[in-house]
Amino acid sequence: MKKLFINTLLLSSAALLPVVAPTAFAAGEAKNVIFFLGDGMGPTTVTAARIYKYKEEGELHMEKLDGKTRTARVKTYSKDAQTTDSAPSMAAYMTGVKMNNEVLSMSADTVAIKPTGADSNCPATSNGTAVDTILEIAKAKGKAVGAVSTARITHATPAATYSHICHRDAENNIAAQAVVGGAGYNTKLGTGLDVLLGGGRDYFLPNTGVGAAKGKRTDGRDLTAEVVTQGYTYVNSGSALNAVDGKTTNKLFGLFNASHMEYELDRVKKSIDEPSLTTMTLKAIDILGKNADGFFLMVEGGRIDHALHGTNAKRVLEDTIAFDDAIKAALDEMEKRDPGLANTLIVITADHDHTMAFNGYGKRGSDILGTVKSYKDGTELLDVNGKNYTTLVFGNGPNRPAIRSTLVAGTADSTQVLHDDYLQETGVKLGSETHGGGDVMLFATGAGVASKTFKGTIDNTKVFSLLNSAFGF
């Protein structure tokens, strides 16, 4: 009876909390926020990556957070689309505003206008207004801020943190918004981003340059030189990043590829001199963590999405594991700096799903990239025409053979399903595999009760208000 009474009391208190004291528990506890975004990392990708690396019974690091109780589902639709693209979905997380597809961190009335090449055609007025991002708000409150991605740093996800534009493809303008003191700089960033690491060098270099110095800018500017004059350390290789001392560096720009950075599988197998996502994340924490008022850091596993569009499941899973490893590294590092993550909120989510699906009924322990083998006797399961099929397939995309053939679970060449370059088959034949409109998962930990506010099925715009509240803004 006593137990029942206590339970009732707790329930009553919990019900009252949001009304009576909305900030007493949830707000003001997060000095630092690290926001991890797996681009396109829908639930099937999470499950497949778990099995790929840790078997069915195992767990990804992102799944181990905080007793597994801080998992939410996030609705991802945009203002005009049932299925979003990365621009409005990430912008919803960063601003709390639901906007149209292609639009980055602008008001809901903004219409996407396609650029010419990478140069914006957005009118200066009469097409919406910029809305503050959580990164900009954090900067204004004295926090150090940064963004890290394996995609181009001017690509939709990282761009949504620090820029405002009516179309995501205007990457020359997006790059200019990150460069302190230059034409087109986003003054909402105050003294500027403290860390920016990723790919996309082309949008920082003039198209009149020669060789490696040739980029896509049509205004003749070399933004990599401009940031150096503004006091930034600029690096363009993994070895150069390793040589940066985070304890003595306060402003860091790193652009490690002309376009997107390499997939993790290629980076490792071909020993390409680019940093891992883990290395970039830890370097960013080194630099941002020196600020006494704390920091906001966004980390994107940007190429998960690209491999999904290409229906190449192996690279999807390799990049997802690299993303998960970066989460583990950040957790360990922040645990050292802030024991128990008392004042550090870590949020992990995706911006949208894809159409990757998981076929049955495979035997436990089967290779997730392989063909489906019966859980009863391990024999190949066959379609109605007597052909075997892979566990992972896609709802749509370019790889729909006119006549299906028997698949070989080998690695001899890219027609064999375990080869690095095998492309999974698709249902509906489309030119490109599309995003999916299903909900995505969100995991959170740290900062006391702040992480506990991420629960239930929530709209993507709600994530912004929870971040804002956790920071105590």
Next chain:
Amino acid sequence: MIKYVIFVMAFFVEFAVAAPLSAVMTFESMTITSEGVRKQTQFQEKFIRDNNTIWSERIIPTSTKQHAHSDHEGHGHDLNFATAAKWIVKDAASQIKFRFVRINDKKIIEPRVTEYETLGFNGDWESAYFLLNRDVLKKMIVLKQQSPNGSTWYEKKNAQEFTRILWDETHQIPLSIETGRLDGTMDNKITIAINSAPKTLPWNQIAQYQTIAYEDLLD
């Protein structure tokens, strides 16, 4: 003297192979499903090769309605390269470059080397240039059956499947490649018909095309 003869022979072999070779490839496949349905497909591609260049391109019947390759799927892009020409070039340093060409769009799509194999090119010049790796012929038996001048039939089979190739020694190209099941439920055949090369080779007509990166189509 022997060295000189070998050099001259090598020169003529190289000369014979090097001249622009043009052909039409007809791809046919047939399968009989377990539901008793016979499915057949057929399409054709142009194939042209010169010393250091290979070009193949789907032949589209004029009555077929073509899609535009713009952003007709929202932010999505068209990654279906079935109707794009495949353009492979070997440079003086034997570095191989693989690209797609969309004639209707006047666009060249350039993948990274690490993306070649996911796009159907394994980087093997021999297989692309000769349409097979000629070493496979050494592992096949010669069939004593009639064949066009300068060509030979080869075969390899086991209890279930067969591969049959008609190899044209003069032009260094197969005239037929056929694989199938001996029970008749599946058959794939490529027939190569040599024709006269066009006066202007296709890769000499694309200088004004816009080049874009394959990865720009991936988001």
